[in-house]
Amino acid sequence: xxxxxxxxxxxxxxxxxxxxxxxxxxxxxxxxxxxxxxxxxxxxxxxxxxxxxxxxxxxxxxxxxxxxxxxxxxxxxxxxxxxxxxxxxxxxxxxxxxxxxxxxxxxxxxxxxxxxxxxxxxxxxxxxxxxxxxxxxxxxxxxxxxxxxxxxxxxxxxxxxxxxxxxxxxxxxxxxxxxxxxxxxxxxxxxxxxxxxxxxxxxxxxxxxxxxxxxxxxxxxxxxxxxxxxxxxxxxxxxxxxxxxxxxxxxxxxxxxxxxxxxxxxxxxxxxxxxxxxxxxxxxxxxxxxxxxxxxxxxxxxxxxxxxxxxxxxxxxxxxxxxxxxxxxxxxxxxxxxxxxxxxxxxxxxxxxxxxxxxxxxxxxxxxxxxxxxxxxxxxxxxxxxxxxxxxxxxxxxxxxxxxxxxxxxxxxxxxxxxxxxxxxxxxxxxxxxxxxxxxxxxxxx
Amino acid sequence: xxxxxxxxxxxxxxxxxxxxxxxxxxxxxxxxxxxxxxxxxxxxxxxxxxxxxxxxxxxxxxxxxxxxxxxxxxxxxxxxxxxxxxxxxxxxxxxxxxxxxxxxxxxxxxxxxxxxxxxxxxxxxxxxxxxxxxxxxxxxxxxxxxxxxxxxxxxxxxxxxxxxxxxxxxxxxxxxxxxxxxxxxxxxxxx
Numbered sequence: 001x002x003x004x005x006x007x008x009x010x011x012x013x014x015x016x017x018x019x020x021x022x023x024x025x026x027x028x029x030x031x032x033x034x035x036x037x038x039x040x041x042x043x044x045x046x047x048x049x050x051x052x053x054x055x056x057x058x059x060x061x062x063x064x065x066x067x068x069x070x071x072x073x074x075x076x077x078x079x080x081x082x083x084x085x086x087x088x089x090x091x092x093x094x095x096x097x098x099x100x101x102x103x104x105x106x107x108x109x110x111x112x113x114x115x116x117x118x119x120x121x122x123x124x125x126x127x128x129x130x131x132x133x134x135x136x137x138x139x140x141x142x143x144x145x146x147x148x149x150x151x152x153x154x155x156x157x158x159x160x161x162x163x164x165x166x167x168x169x170x171x172x173x174x175x176x177x178x179x180x181x182x183x184x185x186x187x188x189x190x191x192x193x194x195x196x197x198x199x200x201x202x203x204x205x206x207x208x209x210x211x212x213x214x215x216x217x218x219x220x221x222x223x224x225x226x227x228x229x230x231x232x233x234x235x236x237x238x239x240x241x242x243x244x245x246x247x248x249x250x251x252x253x254x255x256x257x258x259x260x261x262x263x264x265x266x267x268x269x270x271x272x273x274x275x276x277x278x279x280x281x282x283x284x285x286x287x288x289x290x291x292x293x294x295x296x297x298x299x300x301x302x303x304x305x306x307x308x309x310x311x312x313x314x315x316x317x318x319x320x321x322x323x324x325x326x327x328x329x330x331x332x333x334x335x336x337x338x339x340x341x342x343x344x345x346x347x348x349x350x351x352x353x354x355x356x357x358x359x360x361x362x363x364x365x366x367x368x369x370x371x372x373x374x375x376x377x378x379x380x381x382x383x384x385x386x387x388x389x390x391x392x393x394x395x396x397x398x399x400x401x402x403x404x405x406x407x408x409x410x411x412x413x414x415x416x417x418x419x420x421x422x423x424x425x426x427x428x429x430x431x432x433x434x435x436x437x438x439x440x441x442x443x444x445x446x
Numbered sequence: 447x448x449x450x451x452x453x454x455x456x457x458x459x460x461x462x463x464x465x466x467x468x469x470x471x472x473x474x475x476x477x478x479x480x481x482x483x484x485x486x487x488x489x490x491x492x493x494x495x496x497x498x499x500x501x502x503x504x505x506x507x508x509x510x511x512x513x514x515x516x517x518x519x520x521x522x523x524x525x526x527x528x529x530x531x532x533x534x535x536x537x538x539x540x541x542x543x544x545x546x547x548x549x550x551x552x553x554x555x556x557x558x559x560x561x562x563x564x565x566x567x568x569x570x571x572x573x574x575x576x577x578x579x580x581x582x583x584x585x586x587x588x589x590x591x592x593x594x595x596x597x598x599x600x601x602x603x604x605x606x607x608x609x610x611x612x613x614x615x616x617x618x619x620x621x622x623x624x625x626x627x628x629x630x631x632x633x634x635x636x637x
Contacts, residue, residue: 011599110594111593112556150595185488266598269560269598274600310594340598344559360594363593
């Protein structure tokens with residue numbers, strides 16, 4: 001079996017000021033400490049399961065209302081309002097009792113993002129607590145945590161944490177004397193990026209190929225095993241206990257109006273201090289990059305940044321002042337996505353970057369929709385040609401003609417995601433592409 | 447390289463360590479069948495047992511041969527075509543034997559920016575395994591180029607079987623990891 005980490009983790013989880021009132025630490029409590037994951041630490045050190053106890057004294061609808069007050073937005077990528085999502089779940093009627101499920105999306109695979117892994121590794125009980133609270137708010141029968149296949153070693157840890165929670169009475173039959181039964185099962189994926197898409201995830205959870213479903217029906221009507229289901233990201237669910245601990249209204253004071261709370265930014269690439277930064281939403285990108293993470297690791301100028309995981313269109317220097325929240329990033333033509341910030345210095349060849357990302361989407365396309373399956377391969381083929389010095393003069397026009405034929409023409413967002421890097425790179429770094437075709441070499445020389 | 451669906455026969459010459467004994471198996475052990483049925487019973491529908499069952503079969507057989515897929519279908523009492531479809535969809539289900547140590551190097555953007563392609567070349571040079579070319583001649587290693595392993599902040603990273611080494615893997619660390627494998631500090635694939 002896979003081993004649980006025994007050596008110190010080289011990853012950076014904190015920065016000067018984390019845990020202060022300015023930069024509250026709500027989700028990465030104790031990250032980096034290998035013994036932090038146990039129930040005992042979570043209860044004794046981090047007020048663990050206090051939020052669950054208070055939630056179980058409230059009406060389920062009141063719990064959802066509290067999450068609505070917090071204005072929490074989904075941290076998986078789309079930024080949909082969590083409280084509203086929870087209200088989409090159908091309720092029991094006198095004639096019909098429904099089986100409902102809550103599913104945690106732990107299929108973290110967006111290149112540049114590694115936050116869910118830290119929660120699973122160091123703070124699994126906060127995720128479990130958040131899931132039980134969500135299960136109570138929506139009166140679910142069971143919860144499923146869908147973990148990506150590569151995290152086999154974390155599934156073992158998660159199972160151990162779930163067992164601790166069961167033994168303490170936070171899971172299982174008659175939770176804390178309420179008469180409500182709820183348990184959580186883990187499910188291990190097997191290496192498919194597409195399973196991060198919620199309906200593909202549900203198919204995979206049912207033991208099928210991870211192909212996205214046609215919507216409607218939406219998961220809230222017919223989700224896992226045909227039952228009403230809500231799918232939330234790990235970080236979203238981990239934020240729920242924090243919201244109940246501090247109160248929805250207080251949580252809403254963090255960040256900016258409409259983009260409340262803290263989120264975990266994953267910084268990687270050419271950056272001096274890569275790692276996870278839990279920050280209130282709305283801080284400027286250049287402040288996060290330069291002041292907190294120390295600027296570029298190579299001493300060179302930062303040329304481009306991907307602000308929200310590989311699917312997000314790139315930023316060039318003129319957008320480095322962008323406040324990092326859902327609405328501001330969207331207004332600049334990109335997306336806050338999963339909070340993965342990938343930094344590239346001026347020695348980076350953007351043709352190569354675009355090719356690498358496009359290769360990823362071509363590889364991960366599930367093959368169900370023709371525009372994505374064929375289009376991504378075409379984009380990769382053309383980019384490969386340009387990168388390797390056999391590009392043709394009309395290749396740029398050909399490449400530019402593809403995204404409009406892929407985007408918005410597929411069942412899920414993978415097609416759109418594949419277009420983001422290509423379109424933004426060609427628009428912002430066109431000279432590099434032209435140079436590659438004309439001179440058969442990189443404009444950016446290391 | 448044989449087509450992945452070519453039935454495994456005992457006269458197929460294989461290098462030592464290429465999991466010959468396991469890949470020759472055509473039946474799941476009774477324990478594995480019991481395990482598959484138990485795990486399938488945990489979920490609301492038995493079909494959900496498909497992925498866990500394939501993991502169990504992969505552990506027993508070393509990889510998912512056609513025989514392994516048929517056994518899974520029989521154990522779960524689901525159509526063989528369904529199992530085949532699932533087993534061939536996911537990249538972590540191997541349809542060919544791996545080495546004792548299956549080395550996976552992420553070459554996605556964040557790792558590539560920090561030298562993953564050099565790491566991949568070094569691993570290939572040290573082990574004699576090439577990505578997509580099956581196990582090394584001594585059967586010890588196989589190499590795969592994989593997509594993001596969610597270790598971007600400590601890139602580049604290396605996964606050996608199921609253990610992630612997300613610790614800025616450089617040449618020295620690579621040597622340490624490979625030595626540990628040779629010494630038997632880590633379990634071989636499937637064990």
